[in-house]
Amino acid sequence: xxxxxxxxxxxxxxxxxxxxxxxxxxxxxxxxxxxxxxxxxxxxxxxxxxxxxxxxxxxxxxxxxxxxxxxxxxxxxxxxxxxxxxxxxxxxxxxxxxxxxxxxxxxxxxxxxxxxxxx
Numbered sequence: 001x002x003x004x005x006x007x008x009x010x011x012x013x014x015x016x017x018x019x020x021x022x023x024x025x026x027x028x029x030x031x032x033x034x035x036x037x038x039x040x041x042x043x044x045x046x047x048x049x050x051x052x053x054x055x056x057x058x059x060x061x062x063x064x065x066x067x068x069x070x071x072x073x074x075x076x077x078x079x080x081x082x083x084x085x086x087x088x089x090x091x092x093x094x095x096x097x098x099x100x101x102x103x104x105x106x107x108x109x110x111x112x113x114x115x116x117x118x119x
Contacts, residue, residue: 002119003027005046007037007063008081009055017050017081020108021115034058038066041073048118053082053093061096068097077118081106 004026006017014030021028029044031037034057041049049067053060060080067073080093085103093101100114 001025001027002048003029003044003046004115004119005029005031005037005040005044005049007031007034007049007055007060008052009033010052013052017111020112024112024115026115034060034063037063038073041067041076042070045072046076048077048079048115050079050081050115051098053080053084053089061092064093064096064098079114079118081111 004021006014006028008014009032018028018030029040031040033055051060051063060082064078064080067076067078077099079100079102080098081102081104083104090101099118102111102114
């Protein structure tokens with residue numbers, strides 16, 4: 001069973017994504033901020049991380065860069081999921097090592113297709 005770490009400071013977003021991914025048979029864990037995400041990524045070694053950009057403390061761009069610069073987590077696929085929809089945001093997200101960039105609001109089917117593509 002593929003492991004997915006969902007990182008978002010919104011309890012509603014966490015619940016929605018957890019239910020959506022559990023319904024498709026993924027093993028889901030969650031983190032509420034960047035520090036918790038880095039800790040869980042290192043300990044749990046998920047196959048994929050869905051990472052919000054706008055969070056308190058370290059933002060998703062910073063977390064992604066730290067994940068990709070760490071030998072233990074650099075191979076984990078990262079999809080940034082965010083309301084930041086400017087071309088510059090997408091550019092910087094991919095520049096930090098993200099594998100994909102999805103803007104909110106998104107269609108569940110599109111998100112699930114991206115998850116399946118990267119797993």
